[in-house]
Amino acid sequence: MWITILNAPLPIVSAAPYLRREPFIRVEQEVCGMAQRGGGRSEWERQQAAARREAERAAREAARREKEAEKLRKQQHIEKQQKLTENRTREISQRIARLDSILTDTLQRAPLGFDDLVVKPKIPLFDPGPLGIPESEPTWAEYDPEPPGLVGLLFGGAGRHGRAIERAEQEFQKALTAHKKRESQRNSALLKARREHAERVRKIEDKTQAENTKLKTRAVEFSQSRPEAVEWFVERILDRSTYPKGFPKKTQIAYRPQNRDVVIELELPPTSVIPDVRGYKYVKTRDAIDPVPRPPSEVKKRYAQLIARVALRTLHEVLSATPSDVVEAVVFNGRLTTTDPATGQTTRLHLLSVASERSNFEKLVLSKVDAVACLKRLNALVSPNPYDLEAIEPFIEFDLKRFRFTEDFDVVSNLDSRKNLLELSPTEFEHLIRDLFSSMGAEAWTTIPSKDGGVDAVATSKDIFFGGVCLIQAKRWSKLVGLDAVHALTGVMADHNATTGVLVTTSWFGRASEQFAQRNRVTLINGAELKHLIKKHLDIDVVPGVTPKHKPRASNNKQSGRPGPTQ
CATH class of the missing domain: 1.20.5 (Single alpha-helices involved in coiled-coils or other helix-helix interfaces)
Structure with a gap:
């Protein structure tokens, strides 16, 4: 903002008003003009x-x-x-x-054979490392001094060059000597490394050869139905079987050469392997992922199907990998280890038990069967409510299966001091059986006259494995106890209103007898088990007196299509 003052001379009297007012008027006018031009704002x-x-x-x-x-x-x-x-x-x-797909997946896999178990040595490659790289030999060019020029020759360079060559030759020879020494040391170390590697390879090959020789021996023993060899091979079959995460890998295996069957007790997966949800859904309004529950009825049905598939899969794996002249049938017991809600203690429940002959099992089209219906057709014992852990009694109690007959019974029965059960009189045998069951907890013992030469009795107990009123029949036989004997016992049980029955023999039973006994509350005790029970409860060593007869074989391994180990 500028203030303009007129420079024109004014009279003193008349200038006073201008000096007092004119500048301020002009300033005011100019400010107002600027305000008007700026719209009223600065x-x-x-x-x-x-x-x-x-x-x-x-x-x-x-x-x-x-x-x-x-x-x-x-x-x-x-x-x-x-x-x-x-x-x-x-x-x-x-x-x-x-x-x-637990069952159908395994159908696509080739059965295990002894050839698959042949150990192939894993030979490590020899890696010499720096020892395998020779050091470059020194060359004269690295030490040869530069020749003198023309001027150097004129001023005594030839002599100096000659002396330099002599020194260079000495250094060169020293370098050659040192190089040869280092190479000699390297070659010695390399040779030592090769020898050590060869020794490692030899040990690996020797170990492999020993394992394969042992495998060949097992294959021969397997073909001869030796229990240890058959059980070992069946264990390899089950070890090879892979299951989803959460499935236990616990099995017990016993082979009974007298019946040519394999008894397998396998730990079943827990009920928690069945997801209790069908899936998940996202709820925007709550920004939450909610589970979609699976109906309890579906969970239970799926668990029943699952354990049925596990049973059929195990039967398939064993029967497809073994020849009929060694394994004619498989007995499968499925058990579950869980916690008893009433006691809080760990308990083992049997939920499934099935025994199948090879001839019946091979007729099944496993890729199309309903597993639960298939087990029903095989007359399996299955828990009515496996998800709710409702237990069943298996066809064969596994624990006693480890007490087998040995091959020397017939040979030593007349040579050692042990009691031969077949040589006991009926009265002696009766007293022995009575003492056995009394020591096992029987509270009463009443002999029932019988006409078959065996010992029949009624025993009662609250603690013994048969429980309640039990009818006991003992047969001092040297041959197979057939199904008719078990039928007869169940008839006598009905006549006497017995709760359970026990059939004891010095010989052995067939699979049909075992299956029928299981369905009719009858416990079977064969000669090997009887020997064990007498030793355990009476502390007496006895000889059953008979070895089960091996059934004649229809063919050898080659004829049955069963490959043996690589020779």
């Missing part, structure tokens, strides 16, 4: 207003971008949650698919 005010408008515009733009970013974050979160939901549901579906 330049500073206009700048401040513009700055405010820019700030407001920037704030609106930032808010818009933040809103869009928040919307994008929410969308990304929703997509992430939806993807997580889909992955969890897919995982459940895959678990169910693996459980559903």
